[in-house]
Amino acid sequence: MKLFCLLTLFFTLTIQAQFQINGIVTDSGNKPLPFASIKTADHNNTITDVDGKFSFTVSSETGFFTVSYIGFETKNITLTNNKKFYSVSLSQKTDDLKEVVISNENPALSILRKVISNKNSNNPQKKLSSFEYKTYNKLIVTANPDSIDGRIDSSATYKDLKKKKINIDSSDYKFKEIISKQHLFQTEKISQYQFGSKRLKETVLGTKMAGFKQPVYEIIAFSLQSISIYDPKYELLETKYESPISNNALKDYTYKLLDTVTVQGRETYMIHYKNKQKRNASGLEGVLYIDAENFAIAKAVMRIKGVLDISGIHEFEYVPSEKIWFQSRTTFKIVKGKNDEDIKILGGTIQFDADTGENFEPRKKAASDFTYLLSESNNFDIHYNTNPVIKNPALYIEIKEDASKKPEAFWNEYRKETLDLKSQKTYLLLDSISIKKRIEKRLGLGRKIINGYIPMGPIDFDLKKLISYNNYEGFRLGLGGITNDRFSKNFRIEGYAAYGTKDGTTKYSIGSGFLLDKNTNTWLNGYYSDDVREIASTVFAVDKRVFKIYDPRPINISTFYQYVGWRGNIQTKIIPKTEAVLELSRNHIEPKFDYLFNLHGKLYSSYIMTTAMLSIVWSPFSDFMQTPTGRTEADKRFPKFTFQYTQSLPDVFENDFKFGKIDFKAEYEKKYLNGQKTGVLLQGGYAFGDVPITHLYNTAPNNLTKETVVQRITFAGRNSFETMYFNEFFSSQYVMFQIKHGFDRIRILRKVRPSLVLVTRMAWGNMENPQQHVGPAYKTLDKGFFESGIELNKIYKGIGLGGFYRYGPNQLPRFENNIAVKISYVLDLGI
Template sequence: MKKLLILFVFFVSLAASAQTLKKFKLIDSATKEVIPFANILFSKTDFKGTSSDIDGVFYIPSHLKTITISYVGYETRVVNVAQLRSELIELTSKVSRLDEVFIDSENPAHRIIKNVVSNKALNNPENLNSFTYISYDKIYVDMDDTKPQSDTLKTTQSAFKDSYLFITETIAKHKYLKPRFTEDSIIATRTSGFKNPNFALLANSLQPFSFYKEHLNWFEINYLNPISKGSTKKYKFRLKEEFIKNNDTIFVISFEPKANRNFDGLEGLLYINSNKYALESVDARTVNSGKVEFKLQQKYSYIDGNYWFPEQLNFEIVIGEGFGSFKYIGKSYLSEIKPNASLSKKDFPLVSLTLSKNVGNKNSKYWDEYRKGILDKKELRTYVFIDSIGDKVNLDKVLALPQKLQKGRFPLKYIDIDLLNIFRANKHEDTRLGLGVYTNDNILKNISFGAFAGYGIKDKEWKYGGSIAFDVPGKKDISIALDYKNTIREVGTFSGNEIENPFNPRNWIAREMDAVESISFRTDMKLLRNINWFIGFNTAEIKPLYDYTFNQNNISITNYNNTEVNIGISYHVNEKLINNFGIITRLPSNAPILNLMYSRGLNGALDGDFNYNKLKFTLDDSFIIKGIGETTYKLDLGYIDSTLPFGLLFTGEGTFDKKLPFIVENYFQTVKPYEFLSDRYAHLFTTHNFGRLFNNKGYFQPDVLLHNNIGIGSLKAASDHQFIDFSTKEELFLETGLELQNILKIPYLNIGYLGLGFGAFYRYGYHHLNNSNDNLALKLSFGFSFR
């Protein structure tokens, strides 16, 4: 009886608690879209109140008789709660009056923005020593019915009228330890049409975690943050509204880029809380961003009476213009937030995104614990409709496609087609047509064997080879490969690498080749955070396919054998790896990348003819200069301690070819391919992108790039190399270029533009040529952009 009484009291208390708050949702009276961040005032005397969340939802005490609702751009409404017959409350938009005109020094919004900027370090959640939280993420894809659609898409839209095109939900545990240790552990995931749990997307991974960075990067475009240092000189700010909520003042400030700007900017509303001048919420969208529009909304809460932390994160990406636009909408809700959690480096795996066991087998009760509300009819219909399609066409097979394409292969049932061996172009072969096939996991798990063959149209020679590869199961991402190749290799390449990328214009002008028959062994592994290793062994018979003789100790050598051991180390600063479609993928980053490669030649080992030590070091990095643009640079160093044949030295750093005048990054543009020969060198390639200097509107919007490339090198015993022409860089080589990217833009698949650009480069200084016209290189550039 006592237990029954306790149970009765519990349910009565639960029911009473449920009746203490009433739930409502704000929407636009015309568009029916939700209205986030509106101010709801309970009383005009004590300023008690709340605000609508990102979904327009808010709660009020049940005893209230009236509430006052206000939002920028809408008529203020006093609501009699007793007269409401629905949870939906509509607000009517109003025609905005002209903003007051302020002299910058007198603009009250500027004082508030400057306080926000000065408190960024204090309020930025990523400056906490550590934190953990759980997120519920939902992403769905729909057609953008606000824009005209083609007849085909109208038919598709009709078929999906009661559902979205796609929906996925994810529950994840997140950990962070300053400065860069993160883990997103997926504990539940569900995706329409797919049964494979590897398809896990996090909504907060597609937008900035917080709104405090100097620049916000979307689709490789850096947007200047309106709360960055000195932003009052770049943005127009207006104090639209201020109100008191509880004991704090909320400042509502609009922002937009100033006229004649030369930066990529945002527009929207900032809600600033006088408590530490922190962001309470943000509603921002990109300005003039081409075929991809990005909108984000973020809501922050005050945690533990000490920290401002994101609570809700939404984004909307609209891709395409005119006849065929799609919306990608993501919602992320954070809970169980723990600032300064007890964490150490040992608590973080090498891969940032991990999947727990049974992530795809959670029941509805488990999902209901984390969902923000229940799924609506359209969302439920999407699962039913798309799942039925997935069962019929087996959409899970699609998961294998991006994994294979990343490796340059197309999967069939038992074999993969090597796409990189179908077609290749260079000046020695003209065109090479071929085929490569390799077994996949449907024959042997984690083991692949196969072969390739190709025929050069110009040299009329076959190239062929075979390999066996083994992926070691586990978290260290270890692979082992044994290869045999009878092929060609461009001179100057490092440690057995031949042409790999058929789409790189530099490979199209390759001419000087060695015929190479080789056997090689290589293992790649990831044993430490941020570091990738490889160890290899290679032995080869090499025959120059050009007129050449190497004089070694007064002995003329044409063909030779080479045996070497190779070690390579790559260090990625701020590396973030994710498990994407079942494979380990490195997320793009502007952080530095360092590569060190060492090769040891072994005289006498398997008939090897040379002893040597060869080193190559590269550093790739970029940084943003606010208001000026982005600088990228590559430092490239090489060293060999012995005299070696032409094919094993350093050359090929030039890209000047009148018949194929293309700009190739991190190469000299005014240098012929094999103009210089070195056994030690230092190169520095720099590019500064000023952005769209001319204007930010209209069709003519080229990016302006300034290139500066320098190099120096030397060569011992230059007379040992006979019957070839070359120079050395004993003195500093200098060239400068100006490039206009995307002068001509061609719409591509309604998602972006294929761009055609133009550049002019000039060499000067010690290596200036006698004929001035020979120092000038006019080149074309190709690219892809979303705007």
Template sequence: MRYVYLLCLSLFSVLSVFSQTKVSGVVNDESGSPVPFANVIFTNSSVGTITNDDGSFYLESENNYTSLQISFVGFKSTSLDLQKSVTYDIKIILEEEASALDEVVIYQGKTSKKNNPAIDILKKIWENKRDNGIYMFDQYQYKKYEKQEFDLNTIDSSLINSRIFKGMEFIFEETDTNNITGKTYLPIFINEAVSRVYGNNETNQKKETLIGNKNSGFSDNQTLIAFIKDLYKEYNVYDNYLKFFDKSFVSPLSTTGVGVYNYVLADSSYIDNKWCYKIVYYPRHKNELTFKGDFWVNDTTWAIKRIKLAATKSANINWIRDIYIEQDFEVLNDSIFLITRDHFMSDFSFQKKEDARGVYGKRTTLYDEYSFNIDKGEAFYNNNREQYIDQVYHRDSTFWEQNRLEALNKDERKVYDMLDTLKTVRAFQRLYNIGSILASGYVEFDNFDFGPIFSTFGYNDVEGIRVRAGGRTYFGRNDPWRIEGYTAYGFKDNKFKYGLAGKLLVDERSRLILSGGNRRDIEQLGASLTNTNDVLGRSLASSSLITVGSNTSLTDINLSTLALEIEPLKNLEVRVGGSFRTLQSASDQFSLDYYTNEARTETASEIKQTEISTMITYSPGRKTTGYGVERILINEGDFPRLFLNYGVGVKDVFNSDFEYERLQFYYRHPWQLGGVGKLTTTIEAGKTFGDVPLGLLNVVPGNQTLFSIYGSYPLLDFYEFVTDTYTSIHIEHNFNGRFFGRIPLLRDLNLREIVAVRAVSGTISDSNQALNASYSNPVLMAPSDKPYWSYSVGVGNIFRVFRLDFHFRGNYFENPGARKFGVTGSFGFYF
């Protein structure tokens, strides 16, 4: 995410759109209350819109119109003459009417589900529901052109004259108004991409080949491009739910739509020589993830010809003030339709107030040159690994003239010239540097990044206040090698710590990587059930500023690793490595001691262990960017992950103490459940074969911090349960405000309900118990009689950035110091 947050700070230019008629205002009833979802159109035209939840509207057309027509069932229709081509802030009052209007006009409130011609047409759409035409053939291919833009909106004199833009005032020389919202805006970024897309429906394989990419600012920035593409991922309006920004919106074409939307038959007309009906829809309830808008449907194929979707203002989604979608289709025959144009616009803003500043994100995708049943062969799809080709990002003007499916206007072309000027402005460089630090956590120098700065301070009972400084080499986002390290100092134990690691990309095609490193530090072992030998990793439990009770159960670890990893198939990684570690207690109040003889008369405090492990990770659906030794994850938390680890402890190599075998399995899967939210399930299982001391056993991860740590048990203390065989399950469901949104006093707060259940069962053998030489801290105990379990209820989206979880212990209340109830919290920026 090195440059994602720089969009709003680093690129500026000018775009001018010439429209002939612009109108904005608000529609109220006689009591002054807003009339949401009223129909506003230019008289004698099909150009119109629907008022928002607050009765406001904006309407624009390239043609000249002299009057407006406003209608809503239950009210008298009214016309309003326009004295000027640009008229803002019109106040319109609708008078109530006792007699019902014609049912073709917009209904007031909830429309009838019976004898409604719009719903009769909707049922026809369901009966003839079809897949996109590309899935009606064995193979398909097409050309795709994407244009992505970001615009700074709500430009006013206070922004232009603010100190932040001192020295960059020239970028505001020309602004215009958005034809959807009517707000002033200034383009700040544009990206163009041309691709060839190939698919085989028989084998369910797909391949997209980028043949050209151009953007204002970073000509080869795959990271920025990938984040934008994932932000505006493709969707199918015929699906019941449309997923945007990790939220599932109910489609107006959904088979459950009748219970969610009001539908009205509003018009009929010819579109491309096909007779079509216009259906207007709007939501039945506030605060749900729904749209308002209209669609045109053909009267014989019942296929959608054109559709518009605008997210309602009350939708429970953060940082997004508006979402607007337009799609056009080409209907080939009764069973085949092809999408030809898709336009998606969102308005990012910290506030939902209309006068708050924000950033428009716009993506326009055009599809052309469809062809079918051309078999490319299985080998073509198997070679689907992303590769960086420098030429793709440096295409000449001739290429773009030939491959653009929609020409840039003269003002869009200016965006490409503006950044070259901005790069020479000192004020812009300051903004860029600040954005870079916030985005990556690193301070950039020539070929070296200092940080991460967010890990500079920490605290625990052994080290006291801990300070840390580190950095990494950075020559470019596709570096074939990278070295990073850190040093830290604890003011209580008066000791320095350090870590140093390096990676080398040996082969780009197979992603063969050689890595190794050494770390000497204080760590909280057992912070997770499934462990990997991450040289520079450190858990929050080791550095949390506030904890529940004291935490002296920390370990002094000296870890060295050497590994070779490869990616034989996309998102399938195999890692074979060796490690050597020494472990000893970092506190005299915590013991890792073990017996060294059968008579249990001699003990050792230090564990020396050599281990060889094979790790297999499979992450279907994972999206990454970059082609160097390190890649950036694009869709974190949005794909399943399977992990299998087989480790062997080797005795007497480097004076290693123990011989054992270890098997671990981890499976995490997020499930989007449409209108009821997101379910995340995690299953872990493992077993250690052989006798090992406490430092090598599997500790059920407790959590004595006040922070919510996924995968941990928040009411367990560190080392409360220790196992050599375990099975764990964690189920968490976020309802995304489905219930809070129905409660009047809570509805406007956009809170979200979260429930979770955790359970773990495990055993520890008698021989491993006997090996332990500690009688007080800790006392080895496993949840063997019955699974330990707890449950929690949480409230998310508090002030849009905070989450509180309330935890309740299910059993094992007899354990010493058992906590029955606890509260944890977390911060995060989520849509």
């Protein structure tokens, strides 16, 4: 969802910013000098980037700037009127370098070792028992109009001796006209940060977002850069990288001492660091300014260069009373990087320049080439060791109810400086455009479509209910929906009706819910249903709704049971970092296949089940956000744990059986900097008592009982056993383990770039009281079930192919029966 919001708002978020004065610093061999120091007479200091490029603004009185680099002669450059680009070449010193020498080894390594060993005494979150401060943040998406060629390309024709001009391309001109008056996007935020009991919480006091009456909360929670430079994993644009000052940093980074400079009257070492990996996107590169006395970070430049060129700068103020450097300002910037080919996304194309050879022919610049994102935060009203009272400390972000309704006097009080005319016009113009083009409504529509709904007035119609297919019902045609906020914010009605073309019966469900507490998303719900469900399937009540264009696995299922009855539940997020469902249900169950349940000699062809169930998902490492509309998971992290307990209620509403079920699931996912990803799933269940086979476990088989491999080709499931045949195994207790490792996309041809995924699954199980189940023939998983496979996903237009092999104790005699070939489909947005 966050990705969708960003793409909707920042489709042109790929660019290279240019400022009033810019240029490049090189050596005599024309090789760029990264992180050279640039100083002006009015103390507007900066450094070159990893490509030796620089940009800064100067006042009209500034006559020159100075460029210095360790081991090279310092050079003064005189500023010339109307000249905006300067190419500076430095000559290497011929005398011995007067470098700071701490030991016989690389001096930078000695300094970094001391930085790492002194982290706890320099990290405010370790040294201070508590602190609090306020932050003013301004984020803009904009461009410098001076960098845009504003000419209108035109040609002239003559008719009857009259000259007529025909515009060929005026896109740059129009873009320059727009960007001269306003920014493309703008948002402001005032937050209070409180730290205590080893927790840091942000409370958003005020927020303004151009074009939106109600802010997009996902953007507020979106993590652009780490708050603390001392985090072991440093984050840029929600991607974590090994920090250059982590405990293991010395094996991942190379360091070079560039210079010694004064920061706030204290001597600091200026050290360049770079990840040892050769890939541009494999790690951070930048500069650390390290206090020569206490080895604390006085300033840090963190950069990652790839398809997007992303940088984060941290500036600190020295606090003599606490003997600590405390963060005072952060800057985050995205500009356009380089890529071998253009990227197609959401129906459009982002064009890139490639790092190619001498025959590279520059393309015509598009508007997106001039655009950039800049976010600046300034801290103020800082207090140390005050032991503040932190409400709801388990929440990472809390947005006040009136945060989007603050008067202009509030903003004037907290802004570092008054909004300039361009920023003021941005709010006026974007608000007007948003109303005219109904941007908020369109964004809301996009949210719902992604989740599988089409809003029509007060009802959101459910796309999942329109059509599906399985081997029992045939084509299942239906209509369903749920009322939305236009109907009521505190009450909802939902339901559906469906008809199976093969079984010829109608299914339906009707229900309603009441909002008990908005802050904790607590609802009281009730439903009545008459429908069918796959036998022995595991359903966790707290699992998130997932909308797919198709749901592949049910296509092949032929054994179902009918359930008719009611259920009532309470959904809540009242417990920190959890979501829970407490449910009471009563259903009449009728198996739709040849089956009888034998209980003490009595055979049941149908039965009544009255059960109580508690389902809870716990995300201990995720960050949660409290908004005026409820509590949401702002930053999804792993592992996540799901627990569910179901207990039948003897002698309640004519319940027939006494039993209990315990289900558990643990999920873990790790993404790597090189584009690879590993996913691990551990799932198990234990049923005890008198449980019919309809409510036991089948461990998600997904293979057809056909003679040849070709006849068995079908769609792959997400976490299903592709070589296990339907109804082949049943268990009353089971455990399954799955590990998937996906590699970065492999380029075979220009438009053929599959994603290679290795998969291994295994399961063990047991069946207690097998004599109770009369009818189906099945096996047990006492000796285990094992399969491995290879998936080539997104080979073309999202379509992929996979192959799986079954081995171990339950391997079948015929070789071809152990092989399964599956088709996969992944919705490909071009990213």
